[in-house]
Amino acid sequence: MEQFNEIASAFECxxxxxxxxxxxxxxxxxxxxxxxxxxxxxxxxxxxRINHKIFKDVPGLMENIGRVTRHQRKKFEEAGADxxxxxxxxxIPSVDGKDFYQDAxxxxxxxxxxxxxxxxIDVIEHTGQAYKSAKAFGGFQCQLADMDDRLNDTIPNFHHTRSRYDTLMQAIEEDAHGRVANVQAEIAFAKEREAIVDVVIDLMAAGGIPERVTHNDTKLNxxxxxxxxxxxxxxxxxxxxMPGSVLYDFGDMIRTTTNQAAEDERDLSKVEMNIDYFEALVKGYLETASGFLVPKERELLAFSGKLITFEIGLRFLIDYLQGDTYFKTRREGQNIDRCRKQFKMVQSMERQMDQMQRIVEGFQ
Ligand code: ADP
Ligand code: MG
Ligand code: MG
Structure with a gap:
């Protein structure tokens, strides 16, 4: 195809x-x-082809990737890795010497x-995969822990759970699509948990949790x-x-790796946080991350899973109330099913939180 030829000749391959x-x-x-x-x-x-509808600042994003991958390479080389x-x-640089190419x-x-x-791996099959993936993400954060200048905030307030919560309250008030009546239980669930939304934000603002370089999409695949x-x-x-808290990365590993159900699974009996996968995540993560984590980060590892899962649940609930404008849907009610799956995971973690906490403490 003509377009592909044009793109191909734009890179120094x-x-x-x-x-x-x-x-x-x-x-x-x-x-x-x-x-x-x-x-x-x-x-x-x-x-x-980078999705510039989602990523509004592609040059800033590519600058981050260029800096991060060069820093990683230096670390691997210094460590004598094979x-x-x-x-x-x-x-691969473009012919005009940049890390990307913008077409006509x-x-x-x-x-x-x-x-x-x-x-x-798209869907987890055994604990070894959770262990290895968490070990890789922990190693990634570790390598980037000593980067000099701050990276670009390519998506400002990406994990600002408080502003998500406030947006939900606003969406309930507006009830633009007349859907509030359908989801009273989910709204009550969210309101009961308001207290958790500020925990990490407040600690970061007070300096109790450091800002670090984080991946922000720590799915198994x-x-x-x-x-x-x-x-x-x-x-x-x-x-x-971009800059963030390592808790967001670990929390999202828990959210996405410890359950095999589909994102919009309606049979909620299939939705449980698998404690064996959780344990494997903690083990792998602490193998590479324990050297740089501060006590407060460690203390909140189990909690981070609940927080991030709750946050994503809020986002699905908001989108449902606002008429499904952000997340793509293929059928009516898909966003509320997604929300229910996340909230069921939150509940499952709440039930197992003591055991999760003991597992983390066991790896001191
Ligand atoms: P997305 O944001 O759409 O998930 P990814 O960067 O994860 O995009 O790339 C999509 C898929 O392409 C990955 O899941 C992986 O299978 C494959 N992929 C990406 N980069 C490489 C690479 N350097 N070498 C081999 N496969 C890759
Ligand atoms: Mg991606
Ligand atoms: Mg991907």
């Missing part, structure tokens, strides 16, 4: 461009596996070295696992890397 095909199961960017011939050998890259090119994303239509593109022999050894090789999907 050696060899002859052969073609490309859609790749992976990401929901945000358009991702392609790209084929080149280099002296008779086939070489692959990942090329992505296979560095499979452990960190490598950006205003779309942003980037190209990474393709990491061979490693895959992202954002760690590529080596097909032979199962090792968590490379943390990918760095679009949301």
């Amino acid at each position: 050696p060899g002859t461009y052969l073609g490309e095909e859609p790749y992976g199961s990401g929901h945000i960017n358009d991702t392609y596996k790209v084929y080149y011939d280099v002296d008779g050998e086939e070489v692959h890259y990942i090329r992505q 296979q560095v090119d499979r452990r960190v994303l490598t950006l 239509k205003g779309n942003f593109w980037r190209t990474y070295v393709f990491i061979e022999g490693a895959v992202g 954002n760690v590529l696992m080596d097909c032979e050894t199962d090792e968590g090789m490379c943390v990918i999907d760095l679009d949301t890397v």
